Amino acid sequence: MRVLLSTLGSRGDVQPLVALAARLKALDLQVRLCAPPDFARWVAGFQIPFVPVGPPWRRSAAPRSRAAVPRPSPARVRQLAESSIAIQFEVLSAAARDCDVLLAATGLQIAARTVAERRGIPYVFAALCPAALPAPHHPPLPLPVLGEVPAPDSADNRELWAANLRHVNDTFGAPLNALRAAVGLVPVDDVSAHIHTDQPWLAADPTLAPWPDADTAVYQPGAWLLPDERPLPTELTTFLDAGEPCVYVGFGSIAAPPGLLETAVQAVRAVGCRLVVSRGWAPLSPVDRAPDCMVVGEVNQQALFKRVAAAVHHGGSGTTTTAARAGTPQVVIPQVYDQHYFARRVSALGIGSAHPGAVPTVESLTAALGAALRPEVAARARAFAAVVRADGAQVAAERLTATLRA
Structure with missing residues (x-):
């Protein structure tokens, strides 16, 4: 058949x-x-x-x-x-x-x-x-x-x-x-x-x-x-192990809002974290070569999300589900189509925050990250992971x- x-x-x-x-x-x-x-x-x-x-x-x-x-x-x-x-x-x-x-x-x-x-x-x-x-x-x-x-x-x-x-x-x-x-x-x-x-x-x-x-x-x-058994690159695991908690930022195969990465770098630093950037189709790449930022290409997102303190993304169905299954707090910055729905769900479930608007400022993204990184949100995200099929x-x-x- x-x-x-x-x-x-x-x-x-x-x-x-x-x-x-x-x-x-x-x-x-x-x-x-x-x-x-x-x-x-x-x-x-x-x-x-x-x-x-x-x-x-x-x-x-x-x-x-x-x-x-x-x-x-x-x-x-x-x-x-x-x-x-x-x-x-x-x-x-x-x-x-x-x-x-x-x-x-x-x-x-x-x-x-x-x-x-x-x-x-x-x-x-x-x-x-x-x-x-x-x-x-x-x-x-x-x-x-x-x-x-x-x-x-x-x-x-x-x-x-x-x-x-x-x-x-x-x-x-x-x-x-x-x-x-x-x-x-x-x-x-x-x-x-x-x-x-x-x-x-x-x-x-x-x-x-x-x-x-x-x-x-x-x-x-x-x-x-889709199950993914690929190990994370050695360079990435070394970076993840080397200092303060990391925040993932990636917009997959859609266009990122203007100035996203410059904004994200400042916001992530403001909450005391380092940054892992998924280049995606945007393509995203930091404007500086600071040691607290690392850019990655196509990697095992399922494994990576378990290693980061929070995931900042566009709210696509696959990325949202993967982050939820990993027990990772999320900051969703919806751009188009179903991403607004998933932003609302993440917020309603208390497993992260929905950013107000499609184009963040340093202040708005810092606030959304601060909300997602609260201990009670992280605890709810970890508990929620157990019910995702x-x-x-x-x-x-x-x-x-x-x-x-x-």
């Missing part, structure tokens, strides 16, 4: 599918993964067949001023929608040619279900964050590619979702239904419901990011975490396998 997994997004969107693919392979299923071309070499290292889809995602992580990113015009949004749907359908149709099921993660894959219907195979949608699924308990996640911004806290969630669903239909309905008509399929009235299905999966930890409505048919196996990918793989073999 063959499974096609597909996603669009940064490494935080791709890595959960790699984790699921590894567990499916262990259950003797054949797996193929569609993702942006940036991840081809990395995925190949797991011996998972890879099919690139869409343009390189790294372009969106290039450092730039937020003021320099204009809101796209309605005509430009429609053009992007038509192009994206056409590319998705072409690539996924070829990739799914001999597959028995198609599982798509992230709602940007507008054509994925149409491909599955056209091929006559089951379709599964998996979200990585509860707020990606329509519900009155939370506001919709803003899509920066469409020029959307986070809703104010005072907004009514039902009204926000009604507006979001209209926007999704207005943007994607016509090109999607034109494609479906061309391949002999009936039109869809509700694009969002079509993508998400009436039984979506939620690949998020049920304690860190619970689905709030027990009456809704959402299957939540837990976060899909590590078996989500295995549980999901077994469920998908059982479904196919039924």
Whole structure:
């Protein structure tokens, strides 16, 4: 049996599918993964067949001023929608040619279900964050590619979702239904419901990011975490052992806010710690060569987080879950999409602090770090680590396998 997994997004969107693919392979299923071309070499290292889809995602992580990113015009949004749907359908149709099921993660894959219907195979949608699924308990996640911004806290969630669903239909309905008509399929009235299905999966930890409505048919196996057994580089372990506690700062595969590192250096020093910087896609690098700062590339984040006093990051689902599982206090500086949700959860759970705003100052980041480094917060973070599940990918793989073999 063959499974096609597909996603669009940064490494935080791709890595959960790699984790699921590894567990499916262990259950003797054949797996193929569609993702942006940036991840081809990395995925190949797991011996998972890879099919690139869409343009390189790294372009969106290039450092730039937020003021320099204009809101796209309605005509430009429609053009992007038509192009994206056409590319998705072409690539996924070829990739799914001999597959028995198609599982798509992230709602940007507008054509994925149409491909599955056209091929006559089951379709599964998996979200990585509860707020990606329509519900009155939370506001919709803003899509920066469409020029959307986070809703104010005072907004009514039902009204926000009604507006979001209209926007999704207005943007994607016509090109999607034109494609479906061309391949002999009936039109869809509700694009969002079509993508998400009436039984979506939620690949998020049920304690860190619970689905709030027990009456809704959402299957939540837990976060899909990729085990990492790599040792930390000797130079890094030597640095970690050599003095005051260290604070991790990294923004993964998204653009960091302007001046982040200069601000972080001063804030971390102000709380009496040293700094470990993950270069990421930004790329981040200290302006000075001070001995209390070290820059690292791709390292075992699971091991590193257990060695630091706090982790300052963007609030992606994978980084937040990894820090929570490590028992590390967090400072979340959310930038886009689901990061605002995870910032709120970290704060609500008392396992760290949510920075107010996307661009920190020395004063604001010092305050957020001071709050996260309080002994009671560190104690809650350590206790919370014990309830974060590590078996989500295995549980999901077994469920998908059982479904196919039924």
